Amino acid sequence: MTDDQRAAPDSTAARVAMWRALHVEADAPPHVLEDTVGLALLAPDDDWRERGDMNPQFTRPFRASIVARARFIDDLVVEQADRGVTQYVILGAGLDSFAQRRPEIASRLTVFEVDPPGPQAWKRRRLIELGFGVPDWLRFVPVDFEAGESWREKLVTSGFDASRPAIVVSTGVSMYLTREANAATLREVAAFAPGSIFAMTFLLPLELADPDVRPGLEMAEKGARASGTPFISFFTPSEIQALAREAGFKEARHVSAADLTRRYFANRPDGLRPPGNAEELLIANT
Numbered sequence: 001m002t003d004d005q006r007a008a009p010d011s012t013a014a015r016v017a018m019w020r021a022l023h024v025e026a027d028a029p030p031h032v033l034e035d036t037v038g039l040a041l042l043a044p045d046d047d048w049r050e051r052g053d054m055n056p057q058f059t060r061p062f063r064a065s066i067v068a069r070a071r072f073i074d075d076l077v078v079e080q081a082d083r084g085v086t087q088y089v090i091l092g093a094g095l096d097s098f099a100q101r102r103p104e105i106a107s108r109l110t111v112f113e114v115d116p117p118g119p120q121a122w123k124r125r126r127l128i129e130l131g132f133g134v135p136d137w138l139r140f141v142p143v144d145f146e147a148g149e150s151w152r153e154k155l156v157t158s159g160f161d162a163s164r165p166a167i168v169v170s171t172g173v174s175m176y177l178t179r180e181a182n183a184a185t186l187r188e189v190a191a192f193a194p195g196s197i198f199a200m201t202f203l204l205p206l207e208l209a210d211p212d213v214r215p216g217l218e219m220a221e222k223g224a225r226a227s228g229t230p231f232i233s234f235f236t237p238s239e240i241q242a243l244a245r246e247a248g249f250k251e252a253r254h255v256s257a258a259d260l261t262r263r264y265f266a267n268r269p270d271g272l273r274p275p276g277n278a279e280e281l282l283i284a285n286t
Contacts, residue, residue, distance in 0.1 A: 007118035011227065013094035014042055015053055016172065019063035020070065022049070026056040027272055032264045033067040033074070037097035041126045061213050065274035068260040069201055069281060073169055074098065076199055076283075078105055080167045085195070086110060087166035089155065091185070092173045095123065099138045110137050112160060114151050117142035152188055165195035165286070172279075175203040175231045176224075182233055183243055186284070190248035196286040198249070204277045205234045213275040237280065244284040255281035 009017075017038025024031055048054060077088055077098065086109055090096050093113035099106045113120070120142050124134055134140070141158045143151045156162060168189050174182050189198045206217050221231050235243070237254035244252035257274040260281075265273045 007122040009042070009095055009119050009122065010229075012172065012224075012229070013119070014038075014044075016066055017042060017095040017097075018044070018048060018054060019059060019066045022054060022056065022059065023063050023067045025049075027060075027063075028268075028270055031067075032064075033071045035067075035070070035097055035101060037100045037132075038095035040130055041095055041123065058216065060272060061210075061275040061278075062216060064265070064272050065257070065279055068257075068264055068274045069171055069279070071264055072255065072260060072281065073171065073199055074102065076197070077109075077167055077169075078102075080197060081105055081108055085165050085167055085197075087160060087164060088112065089160070089166050089168040090114065091151065091168065091170040094119070094172075099135075100127070100132050103135075107135065107137055110139060110159065112139045112141050112155055112158060114141045114143055114155065117144060163193055165193045165197075168192065168196065168198045170198075170200040172201055174200055174235075175233055175279075176229055177233055179233050179243075183247060186244050186247035186249070190244075190284070190286055192286050194286050198244075198282075198284045198286075200282050200284075201279050202235045202240045202282060203231065203233070203279050204236060208236070208277040210275045210277060213278060217278060237282075240282045244282060249284040249286060252282060252284040255283055 020033060020035040021039035024034055024036055053059065088098075088106075088109045089112045090098075091114050093115045096113065099111050115123075120140050124140060127134055139158045141151070141154050143149050143154050145151075160166070170185065177185070186198070189196070206214060206221065209217050224231050237256070241252040241254060257276045257278065257280055261273045
């Protein structure tokens with residue numbers, strides 16, 4: 001295995017980026033999210049659409065969930081920027097492309113992408129190779145979590161102003177962490193300046209998922225376990241809201257798949273929508 005292969009994004013980050021692109025290719029407009037940046041960074045072989053986890057029909061609800069959560073986060077960031085918040089922190093950024101897709105908004109902020117050093121260096125190199133570059137307002141914050149480095153400390157050394165509010169986002173991460181690690185992250189963000197907002201996704205217990213997507217979720221769980229990154233934590237909406245309040249947040253609310261469907265998928269003739277009781281959102285305010 002080459003150094004570049006070791007540093008490349010993990011399979012989950014790559015799959016999310018490809019599902020975003022598949023939404024543009026396979027689903028009828030209007031598209032919930034227009035994002036092919038991650039696909040361009042990955043530059044997969046021409047047959048990437050033939051992968052089992054890219055089957056357009058089987059993956060419909062899952063890619064709907066992925067683009068819905070991304071669009072919701074986009075809208076939240078724009079809303080907070082309009083309110084005067086100027087710092088945006090992405091925990092486990094992976095192949096996030098907000099800075100490349102929405103430079104007119106991102107350039108009004110300082111965007112901090114927190115990720116392990118190897119994949120982050122790979123992403124920086126690819127952004128430069130593709131001509132996106134790395135503007136001064138985009139700060140890469142490499143954190144070696146396995147070595148016990150503090151992401152909060154590394155954030156401050158990268159120019160984060162702890163006295164000012166921020167938008168903090170963590171998507172597709174909580175299920176890989178223990179309940180204690182999730183609680184620790186919530187406590188860290190709850191200690192941010194007043195006026196900060198935290199958006200995170202969480203996975204509901206698999207037995208609560210819509211019956212038509214439960215087999216796919218169970219397959220994903222088995223695959224994650226086989227690859228050494230098992231799903232560890234599942235929360236009901238009331239449990240994650242309680243955990244957020246215990247961590248010190250003033251407010252915590254649940255954004256369901258039904259909420260996202262009403263907001264982004266209403267009146268679609270193709271019936272595309274995110275599955276209920278699968279991966280949903282917590283929004284918490286300091």
